[in-house]
Amino acid sequence: MTQEINLKSEITAIQTGLRLDQALAELFPDYSRTRIKEWILSGAVSVDGVVVDIPREKVLESQLIAVEATLEEEVKDKAQNIELNIVYEDEHIIVVNKQAGLVVHPGAGNADGTxxxxxxxxxxxxEHVPRAGIVHRLDKDTTGLMVVAKTVEAQTHLVTALQARDIVREYEAIVIGTMTAGGTVDEPIERHETRRTxxxxxxxxxxxxxxxxxxxxFRAHTRLRLRLETGRTHQIRVHMDYIGHVLVGDPVYGGRPRPPKKASTEFFDILKNFNRQALHAVRLELAHPFTHEIMSWQAPIPEDMQMLAKAMRKDTEENPIEYL
Incomplete structure (x- = not known):
């Protein structure tokens, strides 16, 4: 079965400067980025009446977007009885404390179990809400708080709030190296040109x-509290790597064990066996999409990160001269 798709929208100030595929993903969130890219490449997308088949083409405010495509019926994702740690739920939203190892969306290599x-x-x-109400993501091995919309209306409100940076997302992380002070990383992020993962x-x-x-x-590491203004893929991991303080355990950006001199065997073993990025979404604050009440949740630091920090604390106490 096929369905004719006819979509129209106007580029807003928020999308100005984005690539065409990125802008369409925001304008038409009911459709996946993969499908949107296919539409562009096949000539199904026009900008101000002119067909544009280059996904990387930049868009400008007030440009008129039109999509005329044919949609093949997709296989629906299946419901699976997977344990969830739900910290809040009402008729509009669900807030979950995601465990490590849980992928958010089905995709290549993870067809289900998400x-x-x-x-x-x-x-x-x-199932009637696009992407099952998911409005933001955490990486597979990042733990912590996520908000999910139970209705299309709630999802629209939450997406708008995210774009306006009105949702507070705070994280705890442990990074390699001793940092002397906090700061801000304001640097653009895009997919790596050669390493596509x-x-x-x-x-x-x-x-x-x-x-x-x-x-x-700590003696050779630092525990951080971070707040996102934007929500790019791997943002914290990339920004910390950029300033020379990669997350402990990060398998993608090089957070392999780096024990300091005179580290105990116990400390080295804990560090060596910490096999995920040390990152946890600890706090979430937002205005409820319908009551507009400011709501806030906190998720306890997971046990593996607590053990890691405890071991670093002990190592620092045992080696005060080197720490100073």
Whole structure:
């Protein structure tokens, strides 16, 4: 079965300067980025009446976008009984504390067993909401808080709030190296030009801003509290790598074990066996999409990160001269 798709919209100030595929993903969130790219490449997208088949073409405010395409019926994602740690739920939203190892969306290598599949089981009606109500993501091995919309209306409100930077997202991280002070990384991020599974700071990429402050100093590591202004893929991981302080355990950006001199065998083993990026979405604050009440949640630091910090604390106490 096929469906004729006819979409029209206007580029806003928020999308100005984005690539065409990125802008369409924001304007038409019901459709995947892969499908949008296919439409562009096939000549199904026009800008101000002119067909544009280059996904990287930049767009400008007030340009008129039109999509005329044929949509083949997709295989629906299946509901699966996967345990969720739900910290809040009402008729409009769900807030979950995502565990490590849980992928958010089905994709290459993860056809199911994802947060989306779990949401379809927990709340069957959410199948009527694009992407099962998911409005932002955490990486597979990043833990912590995510908000999910249970209705299309709630999703629209949340997406708008995210774009306006009205949702507060704070993280805890442990990075390699001792940092003396906090700061802000304001550097654009785009997919790495050669390593396609990685992102990188690239001039001309999407604006990306991360604020960070020092929460605790160790002998050779630092515990940070971070706040996102934007929500790019791998943003914290890329920005910390960019300033020379990659996250402990990060398998993609090089957070391999780097024990300081005179480190105990126990400390080295804990560091060596920490096999995910040390990153946790600890706090989430937003205005409820319908009551407009300011709501805030905090997720306890997971046990593996607590053990890691405890071991670093002990190492620092045992080696005070080197730390000073």
């Amino acid at each position: 947060l989306l599949n779990a949401l379809l089981h927990h709340c069957p009606d959410i 990685q992102m990188a700071v690239i001039m001309g990429g999407r604006p990306s801003v991360t604020h960070y402050r020092v929460a605790e100093k």
